[in-house]
Amino acid sequence: MRIIVKETAREASKHIADAIIGTVKAKPDAVLGLATGSSPLEIYSMLKTDHQNRKTDYRKVRTFNLDEYLGMNPHDPHSYRHYMEKNLFNALNIRDENTHLPDDAYKEDPAAYDERIEAEGGIDLQLLGIGLNGHIGFNEPGVKAGTLTHVTRLEESTRKANARFFESPDEVPTHAITMGIQTILSSRRIFLIATGKKKASIIRDVVDNGVNNAIPATFLKTHPDVSLILDKDAASML
Ligand code: F6R
Numbered sequence: 001m002r003i004i005v006k007e008t009a010r011e012a013s014k015h016i017a018d019a020i021i022g023t024v025k026a027k028p029d030a031v032l033g034l035a036t037g038s039s040p041l042e043i044y045s046m047l048k049t050d051h052q053n054r055k056t057d058y059r060k061v062r063t064f065n066l067d068e069y070l071g072m073n074p075h076d077p078h079s080y081r082h083y084m085e086k087n088l089f090n091a092l093n094i095r096d097e098n099t100h101l102p103d104d105a106y107k108e109d110p111a112a113y114d115e116r117i118e119a120e121g122g123i124d125l126q127l128l129g130i131g132l133n134g135h136i137g138f139n140e141p142g143v144k145a146g147t148l149t150h151v152t153r154l155e156e157s158t159r160k161a162n163a164r165f166f167e168s169p170d171e172v173p174t175h176a177i178t179m180g181i182q183t184i185l186s187s188r189r190i191f192l193i194a195t196g197k198k199k200a201s202i203i204r205d206v207v208d209n210g211v212n213n214a215i216p217a218t219f220l221k222t223h224p225d226v227s228l229i230l231d232k233d234a235a236s237m238l
Contacts (some may be wrong), residue, residue, distance in 0.1 A: 001220060002205065002227040005235040007089040009195035010042060016127065016191045019047035020055055025127045027091075029060035029070040031117070033126030033179075035137075036065065039193045040127060041087060046073045048091040060155060062120050064113075065101040066128070066137040066184075070151060070175035078166060102149055102177040113149040114183050121159075126187035130194050133157055134202050134215035137179035141214050147180030181219045190226040192217070198205045203230060205236035 006012040023030045034040070050056050069208075073084055074081040081101050102113045115124060128136050133155060133228055137145065140155045152191070153175055163169035184190070194203050206217045206228075213219075220226045 001207075001223075003230065003235075003238070004227055004229050005232060005238075006231060009233075012193055012195055013046060013227065013233045015191055015229050017043045017050070019189075019191060020030075020047060020125060020127070021050055024056055024058065024061055027124060029062070029121075030124045031062045031064065031120050031122060033123040033184075033187055034063050034065045034084065035066070035127050035129050036083045037129045039129035041197065043193070044088040046086065046227055049093050053221045058092040060098075062098045063089075063094070063100065063180075064117050064120075064123060065099075067096055067176050068101045068103045068176040069173040070107065070177055071104065073175060074101075078171075079103075101119045102179065104147065104177075106177055108203070110149040110151060110177055113177075113179070114186075117183065117186075123187035124189065126184060126190045128184070128190060128192040128217075128220075129201065130192055130202060130217050131158055132161060132198065132202055134206060134217045136192070136217050136220070138176045139184075139216040141158035141216060143181055143213055143216050145213070145219060146182050149174055149177065149179050149183055151177050162169070172237060181216065185219065185223050187223075188225065190220060190221065190223055191229055192226065193210060193229050195231040197233040197236065199230075200237040203228070203234050207238055 068080045072079040106113045158173040211218045
């Protein structure tokens with residue numbers, strides 16, 4: 001696992017935005033694995049600016065998001081589909097049919113999402129954030145190593161952390177569909193971004209501990225090409 005520490009969150013975002021743009025330029029039909037939450041917002045904003053100014057072409061790009069809330073209408077402003085449209089897809093020349101989220105269509109057979117990813121050639125670059133409990137995607141502590149895309153119950157701490165996007169904490173869904181650990185590890189290249197003081201202790205725990213399912217992000221240590229991109233605050237306990 002490579003650890004790269006940048007002075008600011010902006011520089012950390014720029015590092016990953018450049019890697020994504022480089023991937024799309026080198027392979028116009030690249031398959032990107034995408035995340036939601038606060039961490040990727042600046043990256044997405046940089047991708048939009050780059051597309052506007054330098055016309056990086058997303059016509060053939062395919063995307064697969066890590067997760068989606070279970071039972072969520074895609075038009076609901078709290079859905080991850082809505083988040084992706086608003087924060088990225090709307091401003092790119094990406095085709096609707098090339099953007100995928102593990103929504104309710106995969107409820108009965110979540111592993112069909114893995115089959116779809118494989119059918120598109122596999123993920124070239126996967127972007128990850130990290131939860132305060134070490135989750136990646138919504139693979140919560142206790143998850144098993146070999147998991148494919150699956151329905152999961154969100155930990156109360158995760159629901160609490162995500163309550164900021166809802167009017168009240170009770171509205172945060174209890175379940176989601178998420179890529180599994182195996183799905184994530186099947187990507188060719190993985191970038192995890194963590195910024196801010198709040199992430200410092202979980203980043204220390206990931207770095208200091210061996211692979212174990214109490215801290216799902218430690219599974220990344222079994223992958224040959226993972227970069228943790230941190231700002232100084234997130235790296236402050238290393
Ligand atoms: C989002 C996701 C989650 C987030 C994590 C960190 O699609 O899969 O694992 O990356 O909860 O969220 P933020 O970036 O809001 O701190």
